[in-house]
Amino acid sequence: MEVIITSNYEEICEKATRIIHQAWKRKNNLVLGLATGKTPLGVYKKIVELYENGEMDFSQVVAFTLDEYLGLEENHPQSFAYYMEKNFYQHTNIKEENIFRLEGKPENIKTHCQEYEEKIKNLGGIDIQILGIGRNGHIGFNEPSSSLASRTRVKTLTRETIGDNARFFKNREDVPRFCLTMGIGTVMDAKMIILLASGKNKSEAVFKSIEGPVTAMVPASVLQLHPQVKIIIDEEASSLLTRKEYYKWVYQNKEKVKDFLE
Ligand code: PGA
Numbered sequence: 001m002e003v004i005i006t007s008n009y010e011e012i013c014e015k016a017t018r019i020i021h022q023a024w025k026r027k028n029n030l031v032l033g034l035a036t037g038k039t040p041l042g043v044y045k046k047i048v049e050l051y052e053n054g055e056m057d058f059s060q061v062v063a064f065t066l067d068e069y070l071g072l073e074e075n076h077p078q079s080f081a082y083y084m085e086k087n088f089y090q091h092t093n094i095k096e097e098n099i100f101r102l103e104g105k106p107e108n109i110k111t112h113c114q115e116y117e118e119k120i121k122n123l124g125g126i127d128i129q130i131l132g133i134g135r136n137g138h139i140g141f142n143e144p145s146s147s148l149a150s151r152t153r154v155k156t157l158t159r160e161t162i163g164d165n166a167r168f169f170k171n172r173e174d175v176p177r178f179c180l181t182m183g184i185g186t187v188m189d190a191k192m193i194i195l196l197a198s199g200k201n202k203s204e205a206v207f208k209s210i211e212g213p214v215t216a217m218v219p220a221s222v223l224q225l226h227p228q229v230k231i232i233i234d235e236e237a238s239s240l241l242t243r244k245e246y247y248k249w250v251y252q253n254k255e256k257v258k259d260f261l262e
Helices: 009-026 041-052 082-089 109-122 159-168 184-188 200-211 217-225 244-256
Strands: 002-006 031-034 062-065 067-069 128-131 153-156 178-181 192-197 228-236
Touching: 002 009, 002 244, 009 041, 009 128, 009 192, 009 228, 031 192, 041 082, 062 082, 062 109, 067 082, 109 178, 159 178, 184 217, 192 200, 192 217, 200 217, 200 228
Parallel strands: 002 228, 031 062, 031 128, 128 192, 192 228
Antiparallel strands: 067 178, 153 178
C-alpha cells in the first residue's frame, strides 16, 4: 500500500490526476472505474481541464461506474449516472459506447449485474479504480459485513450511509434503501486502485483500513491485500495514523526517483 499524505484536498486531486494522466499516456484506451460522491469531484474537474487544454483525449477511454441507487432513473439528479455525466463525461470526448453504467431500474437485476461483470472482463479489466471511503469504511456501496469476495450485486444501505447521503436529497426519506454496486472482489480485480479521503470525519475509517486488521467490518481494509493501491489523503484524514512520518518519508524518497519508477 502506498500511503500519500498531502497538505490539503487540492493536492489530493492533483496527485490522483497526475497518476491517471501518466497511465493514459502509457495506454490511451485506459479502462477506468469511477466512484461518485464529494471526494472525487476535484479529480474529475482536473481531468476535464486536461482535456480542455488538449493534454488528454478520451476517444479511446472506457469508463465503468462503481455503483448506483436502485429505483432512480438515469436522469434523476441524484443518480450516479447523472453525476458522472454532469461532472465528467459531458465535458470530454468520451464515446457513449465506451460508458458503462449500473442501471437504477434494470429489467432483471441479476442478469444486469452479471452482464456488467462480463463487460468489465471482456474489455480487459479495469486499469484504475477510483474509490472514496465511507465513514464506516465502505467502498462503493459495499457496507460493513459485505463479503470480501463479492461481485456486482444488489445491496441494502446502512442507516449510517442513508444519513450521510441525505445531504444530497430533499428529505432523508427520499434516499433509496437499495443500490447496485460492484463487489469487493470486482474492485480488487482492478490493476490499480486509488482511494481518496479528505477531512477529519474520514480519519477513523482511514486508520482502520490502513493500520487495522483486514476485516469485512471495514471493507476498505481488504485493500491491504491488493498489490497496487495508492491511498491519497490529506492531513486531517491521516490524523489517526500511527506511522504517518514513515509514510511521508517513503513517499518523499520515491518522488525523487518517480520518473524511473513510472
Ligand atoms: P464522499 O463519499 O466522497 O461524498 O465522502 C464517499 C463514500 O461514501 O464512498
